[in-house]
Amino acid sequence: MAYRQTPAVEARLQDNRGRILAAARTLVSEGGWQEAQVASVAAAAGMATGTVYRYFPSKAELFADVLSAVSQREVDVLAAIATSDEPAATRLHSAVATFVRRAMRNPRLAYALIAEPCDKEIDAARLVYRAAVSNVVRTIVASGQAAHEMRDDVAPDLAASVIVGGFMEGLIGPLSPLNPRHPPGSGDSRRKVHSLAHDIARLACASVAPVSRARPLQERRSR
Amino acid sequence: MAYRQTPAVEARLQDNRGRILAAARTLVSEGGWQEAQVASVAAAAGMATGTVYRYFPSKAELFADVLSAVSQREVDVLAAIATSDEPAATRLHSAVATFVRRAMRNPRLAYALIAEPCDKEIDAARLVYRAAVSNVVRTIVASGQAAHEMRDDVAPDLAASVIVGGFMEGLIGPLSPLNPRHPPGSGDSRRKVHSLAHDIARLACASVAPVSRARPLQERRSR
DNA sequence: CGAAGAAATGAATTACGATTCATATCATCG
């Protein structure tokens, strides 16, 4: 017996893993999924291709981990908002607007993670993320309904799905074209981002606003 | 010169093209994208693999055409509703509910075309479809705003994106799991489908309902 | 019928990047 893992080594291994994740994240955020190749990641992390496979069993798992790391942070932010003691509508507005604003801080990355066409396996990982976000929103809606601050004639899961789908789709347009890139540092005219966030959040809130008894139900129509 | 295209031949060619599209559509609607292989399509259409390439330049274009054919029908249906002379809210409700109901008639196909992870190239074609649907919805919203029947403090494009993203996401859950399959013919308890459609449509309508002056803006909370 | 060109065939080729693995290098410790 001439080997037992040293803390120094363990640290290096840990660090390598982090470097791989960071490199992968950077590549995606710069070139989208097109650049997301295992060999490129390895090169960017300063190691050989095969080494990546000592840390991740497959490309799909590697990028699923990237997705999950980035996403978990967002979910945490939303969860914090969701559990604050504001009224439900306020929390919903804040959650949606915050999500939008944060996404707009790195549009290329957000676009890649949310909407850009990518490998089937990676795409599948998005479902988990969406479900997590949807779950936080469901929490808000459910509490709003319990407090009679939100319409309670729709299941909270359904309302949450619709809201999440709505604000994500609303984001895609502004994120996607990768239009005239703004000089780095200006992010995107603060004003525009802010008002986009506000608009999307208003739409989200409106969909579950309490039905005023005064204003008769909109659609009479059946088909 | 000993050849000039005969109408009979032209008809056969045309027919072949149709058979390929039909076979492709059937395969997707039965097995999702997993079954969507050029060789399978050829076999299902009763011809050799290479023949498919005499009609379509690539797999991606073939399936993009399938997508576009199916989608165009839906867009047409929506467009008809959009141009009826009902109030805007009625049209919106009807458009959304109709879309949902129709999608639920063939959940497997709808799921594949709307949400199932698939090839990058095919996924890209979905954007075109979504844009077309969104465009119809935009029309409705814009007219509703013009008639002061819908809130006009959001750009119609944005509202349309949010609405479309919302109802599509709301659909995915019910479509996706491919849960306990219902015996063919029952489609899915009519009642359930109908109420799902109604619920989703209500959420969509609510997001652009006019802001009642009485009830102060959403995130302020009335009291 | 048969020449000429069109269309169909399907086995073989290709493309492409993920994944492997024999080899080299590094870390530990007696």
Next chain:
DNA sequence: CGATGATATGAATCGTAATTCATTTCTTCG
């Protein structure tokens, strides 16, 4: 140092369908 096992390397391999193309079969018309 040198033995032992861990870790890293990166060129070679693999897997999977899409795509091609030399050959065959069908159509047209003199």
